[in-house]
Amino acid sequence: MTTTQLPLLLASASPRRRQILATLGLPYTVSVAPGDEDAAQAHYQGSVDGLGEWTAAYKALMMFSRPETANHLVITADTTVILDDQELGKPRDTEHARSLLRSLRGRWHRVVTGIVVSTMVAGQLQMHGESCSTPVLMRPYTDEEIDAYIATGDPMDKAGAYGIQSASFQPTESIDGCYYNVVGLPLCTLVRLLAKFDVHPANSGCSDTACPWSEQCHIR
Ligand SMILES: Cc1cn([C@H]2C[C@H](O)[C@@H](COP(=O)(O)OP(=O)(O)OP(=O)(O)O)O2)c(=O)[nH]c1=O
Secondary structure, three states: OOHHHOOEEEEOOOHHHHHHHHOOOOOEEEEOOOOOHHHHHOOOOOOHHHHHHHHHHHHHHHHHOOHHHOOOEEEEEEEEEEEOOEEOOOOOOHHHHHHHHHHHOOOEEEEEEEEEEEEEEOOEEEEEEEEEEEEEEEOOOOHHHHHHHHHOOHHHHOHHHOOOOOOOOOOEEEEOOOHHHHHOOOHHHHHHHHHOOOOOOOOOOOOOOOOOOHHHHOOO
């Protein structure tokens, strides 16, 4: 069996990743990787910008611990928010969300998503990964706006305690790169990785000249 014929499996609980992947027009199924990524990250010793890709690789290995994942082409991803070279993570509780949103207010930071595409065929693991980084500037929102946003519950499952896509909060003033990377799945990076397995979607995401989302890539 060639890698082109392997069924595509997105290993993610993120509804955003599911929606973004759907735009490529490839059939895929969804499952959630087992394991405890926070506990695993405690063993990470590389640079903070490499943490997302390392964690995406961890999620892939956790998937292949299930025999039924063999003979699939598996996509895993991890999004990190980095301020002053520190990874902020997801909020532990509402107080932590408040403190993360205050620390980001009016500040440039980077959102880095690591993506890994991998297979396990006949016991052989093949894995390719990349990271994509988007500088993001937050607007100077007020404490009252932070409280109202936290009350919606939206920050709690998101790195850095915010969703750039939040229509009510609209936390960002400017971004300097891929919008879909911030939301959790940079399509251009994914398309490059799929090509390494000879998979070429008909709708193939971003390019500098013909990106269908280019207007959203430069919200200024
Ligand atoms: C910064 C930011 C993050 N996010 C989301 C993307 C990710 O879903 C989440 C970061 O957590 P992740 O651990 O990357 O992903 P997840 O736990 O949601 O899903 P899984 O591990 O199963 O794939 O934050 C946004 O939706 N908008 C944003 O603006």
